[in-house]
Every structure is written in C-alpha cells, then in structure tokens.
Amino acid sequence: MTTMNLSVSTSVRTKWIQLFLGLVCMAAISSPQYVWTLLTKPMAAKLGVALPELQVTFSLLIILQTFFSPFQGRLIDYFGPRLLISIGTLLSGMSWILTSQVDSLSMLYLVYGCVGGLGTGIVYVGVVGLMVRWFPHSRGFAAGMVAAGYGMGAIVTTFPISISLKENGLEQTLWMFGILFAVVGFIASQGLKMPSENSNDVAADNSSRILQGKRHYRPTEMLKHPLFWLMFLMMAVMSTSGLMVVSQMATFAADFGITQVTVLGMAALPLAMTIDRFTNGLTRPLFGFVSDRFGRENTMFIAFALEGCAMTLWLVCKDNALLFVLLSGVVFFGWGEIFSLFPSTLTDTFGTRYATANYGWLYTAQGVGSFLGGPLAAMVYQHTGGWNLVFSMAIGADFLTAALALWVLKPWRKRFIEANQH
Incomplete structure (x- = not known):
C-alpha cells in the first residue's frame, strides 16, 4: 500500500511539473503575436x-500558426512532444533573431511571419495536445491554464521590450529577446514527455463525471x-464573432467618444485593454475548471450567452466610459474560454491517442475567425x-452558438459516445 501511495504521489507531482513546463513554453512563444x-x-x-x-x-504569422496546425499536430504525435516542441521554441526565438538582420519586406515576411508562425503553431498545438493527455479528468482546466500562459505570457515581456526599444533600438531588442525566448522555451521543453498509457501517470485524478469516449479516433476517421x-x-x-468586436475596439471606442475620457484617473481605452488582457487569460482555466465539474456544453452555454449579454449592454451603454471599461472585460471573459472548452470537448469525444493531431484540425477554426x-x-x-449591425451580428452569433451547445451538441455527443464505447 505504501508503494502504491508513493507511486500515485509521484504521478501527481509529475503531471503538475508537465503543466508548469507547458506554461513556460507557451509564455516563451507568446510575444511574437502579442508584442507585434x-x-x-x-x-x-x-x-x-x-x-x-x-x-x-x-x-502570415497567424495563418502559418493556425492553418498548418493539422500537419504540425500529426508530426508531434509521430515524433513526440519533446522533439517537436523543442524545434518550435527554437524557431519562434530564431524568428526574432533573424528579424533583427532583415533589410527587406520579403525577408521580414519569411522570417517573422513564416518561421515565427510555424514555430508558435508547433508549440501551441503540441502543448495543448499534451496537457489533455496528462489531465484526463481535468482537461478543461489544464488546456485553459496553458492557453492562459500563451494569452498572458506577453504581460511579463511587454514593458521590458518597450523600454528596450527606446533605450537599445529595434535590432538589439529583437536579437536579445529572441535569444531569451529560444533559450527559456528550449530548456522547458526538454522536460516534456507523454504519459504512459498503462501506468499510474494519470490515475490520481478523481473519478470524472464528464462523458468521455473509450475509442481513439484517427484524424481521418474523425473528419468523417x-x-x-x-x-x-x-x-x-465564436472566434469570428469575438474578433469582429475586439479587433475593432480602438476604432469604435473613438467613435463612441471614449478615447478622450478618463476612468479612475486613467485613460479609458488603455485601462480597458489592460483589464481585457487579464480577463481573457483568467477565463480560460476558470471556465475549463467549471466545465470539468458541470459539463462542457453547460459551460459553453453560460460563457457564450454571457458574451452575448455583455456585448448587448456594451452597445446600449456605449456613452458611459466606466461601463465601457467594465463591460469590455466581461466581453473578453466570455470569449477567451473557447481555447479551453473546445480542445477538452474534442478529446473527450474522439479519444486521447491522436489528441494533438485531432486538435490541430479543430484549431484551424481559430484561423477562420x-x-x-x-x-x-x-x-x-x-x-x-x-457599429449597430456589427454588434448585432456578433451578438446573434453568440446566442446561436450557446443554443447549439446545449440543445444540439450535448445530446448528439452523448448519443455518439454511448454508441462507440467499445
């Protein structure tokens, strides 16, 4: 019994170490997108x-990161996460180092857009795919944590990079931080590994109340x-509806007269964007955690409807600067959880053995958005x-997707899993 307890304790420690290393890898590749x-x-x-x-x-960075993810996911499943994620962190850091030397637009497209996009895509898909394996009964939380690491990782580097650009110039900042990102990400990736299918690596989780299939679908099977x-x-x-609004925030804030207003002694727009970045990161592990206990589709309904309600109030209260700032945080809070709820739902449904490659296909939906x-x-x-029609389209999409989650996806997925348990 003592030996068994020791084995379980070691397994618990191992999976949390894996989560920490995954977080570090995600943070190391976040700046190419968020500090651009x-x-x-x-x-x-x-x-x-x-x-x-x-x-x-x-x-190009976003296209290479998202639309190549099925190919990247398949490579990760074939060669293992350590090798491919190591390569991805090096490519991501190298893209900044090489960018410091570019002297033409075409070279910038190649090294920052293409090399950087491939590197960040490998790491993102690889880390999420690995975490849903290590935390089979807490997939929402684990996927949300590493997704938050990507979303919030740039918070650590934004101010240092901004200061360095002023003091050291563009070239030195790029190669200096590029080396830092590559080294940190590469070192963290060396500890990543797959859990053993026939061991106690993941056995320490509590019994799950989430409906999970027993069959492992290959991508070619899943796509059918x-x-x-x-x-x-x-x-x-959901990706499209959220980005329809959040990508245009500075523009419609100016049209609403918010950019010239202060809230709590701070400029309204920068304050809103600061809160947004925090809530966009917080929502991923939080809603993932909720979904592990109350169901994926139930949580989707709450989160998607919350975003729709927040967008509605945002539009109605567009002249109130304080409400504009607060509601912007709620909108981001209702949007960012797609990066924890969908990968965990996919793996629950189609199995873990090909989880990374399968999520690579689903992740292209973010590219569409x-x-x-x-x-x-x-x-x-x-x-x-x-902006009325823009908001109306986004709000309608939110409520439609919330309804699909509860009244179409939930019963359909239940029937699918029950019919494919063997």
Missing part, C-alpha cells in the same frame, strides 16, 4: 514601408463524422457607417 504592435512603428521606419504592407507579416464539423463550426463562429472577424466587421462598418 510595439514593433510596427520602428520596423516601418527601418524598412521604409507603409503600415498596411507591414501588417501582412502579422497575417459530422459531430466534429459541428464543433468546428461552433468554434469558428482570425481571417474573417476583423475584415468582416470593417466591411460592414464601411457599408453601414455605424
């Missing part, structure tokens, strides 16, 4: 290009099931001259 805005002005001045041309770099495409549609719609959200909102605003 600090680099645009000095980079445009260095290369002598207009901002729209420069922003293609960021689009309409249930997967329902999840894909729901994640794409990134591709559609901002441009769609800008197009609608341009044609209508206001």
Whole structure:
C-alpha cells in the first residue's frame, strides 16, 4: 500500500511539473503575436514601408500558426512532444533573431511571419495536445491554464521590450529577446514527455463525471463524422464573432467618444485593454475548471450567452466610459474560454491517442475567425457607417452558438459516445 501511495504521489507531482513546463513554453512563444504592435512603428521606419504592407507579416504569422496546425499536430504525435516542441521554441526565438538582420519586406515576411508562425503553431498545438493527455479528468482546466500562459505570457515581456526599444533600438531588442525566448522555451521543453498509457501517470485524478469516449479516433476517421464539423463550426463562429468586436475596439471606442475620457484617473481605452488582457487569460482555466465539474456544453452555454449579454449592454451603454471599461472585460471573459472548452470537448469525444493531431484540425477554426472577424466587421462598418449591425451580428452569433451547445451538441455527443464505447 505504501508503494502504491508513493507511486500515485509521484504521478501527481509529475503531471503538475508537465503543466508548469507547458506554461513556460507557451509564455516563451507568446510575444511574437502579442508584442507585434510595439514593433510596427520602428520596423516601418527601418524598412521604409507603409503600415498596411507591414501588417501582412502579422497575417502570415497567424495563418502559418493556425492553418498548418493539422500537419504540425500529426508530426508531434509521430515524433513526440519533446522533439517537436523543442524545434518550435527554437524557431519562434530564431524568428526574432533573424528579424533583427532583415533589410527587406520579403525577408521580414519569411522570417517573422513564416518561421515565427510555424514555430508558435508547433508549440501551441503540441502543448495543448499534451496537457489533455496528462489531465484526463481535468482537461478543461489544464488546456485553459496553458492557453492562459500563451494569452498572458506577453504581460511579463511587454514593458521590458518597450523600454528596450527606446533605450537599445529595434535590432538589439529583437536579437536579445529572441535569444531569451529560444533559450527559456528550449530548456522547458526538454522536460516534456507523454504519459504512459498503462501506468499510474494519470490515475490520481478523481473519478470524472464528464462523458468521455473509450475509442481513439484517427484524424481521418474523425473528419468523417459530422459531430466534429459541428464543433468546428461552433468554434469558428465564436472566434469570428469575438474578433469582429475586439479587433475593432480602438476604432469604435473613438467613435463612441471614449478615447478622450478618463476612468479612475486613467485613460479609458488603455485601462480597458489592460483589464481585457487579464480577463481573457483568467477565463480560460476558470471556465475549463467549471466545465470539468458541470459539463462542457453547460459551460459553453453560460460563457457564450454571457458574451452575448455583455456585448448587448456594451452597445446600449456605449456613452458611459466606466461601463465601457467594465463591460469590455466581461466581453473578453466570455470569449477567451473557447481555447479551453473546445480542445477538452474534442478529446473527450474522439479519444486521447491522436489528441494533438485531432486538435490541430479543430484549431484551424481559430484561423477562420482570425481571417474573417476583423475584415468582416470593417466591411460592414464601411457599408453601414455605424457599429449597430456589427454588434448585432456578433451578438446573434453568440446566442446561436450557446443554443447549439446545449440543445444540439450535448445530446448528439452523448448519443455518439454511448454508441462507440467499445
């Protein structure tokens, strides 16, 4: 009995170490996306290009990160997380080091957009796929924690990078932080490993009340099931609806007259964006934790409806600066949890053996949202001259997806799992 208890204790410690290492890896690759805005002005001045041309770099980063994830996930499942995530952290850091030496827009596209996008995509998909294996009965929480590490990791580096740009210039900042990101991420990735399927590595979790299938579906099998495409549609719609609003926040804040107002002695827009970043990170492990105990679809309904209600109040109270700031945090709180709820739901449904490759396919839904959200909102605003229709479309999408979660996904997934238990 003592030996068994010691084994369980070791297993518990091991999985929490894995979660910590995954968090570090995610934080190490967060800056290329979240700190890009600090680099645009000095980079445009260095290369002598207009901002729209420069922003293609960021689009390439997101496209390579999301739309190549099925291929990256398959490689991770084949070669193992340690090797591929190590390569991903090095590619991500190297993209900054190489960017410090670029002298043309095409080279910037290649090294920051393409190399950086591939590196961050490998790490993101790999770490999430690994965590849902290590925490089979707390998948929502574990996926949410590492997703929060990616979303909030840049908080640690934003101010140091901003200060370094002023004191040391663009080139030195890029290579210095690029080396730091690569080294930290690479060291953390060396401790990552798969749990043993026939051991006590994950046996210490409490008995789960979450409905989980016993069969392990390959990606080719999963893609044949309409249930997967329902999840894909729901994640794409939620990603698009959220980005329709949050990507245009500075623009409609100016139209609402918020940018010239202070709240609690601070400028309203920067205060709102600071709160947003915190709530967008907090919601991922929190709603993931809730979903582990009360069900994935029940939690989706609450979170998606919460975002719809918050957006409605945001629009109605657009002239109140204090409510604008507070409700912006609630909107982000109701949006960011898609990065914990969907990967855990997918793995519950289609099994763990091919979890990383399977999530790679689902993660492309985020790419669809990134591709559609901002441009769609800008197009609608341009044609209508206001934000009412933009908000109405996003709000409608939120409530529609909430209804799909509770009244379509939940019963369908239950029938699917019950029919495929053997």
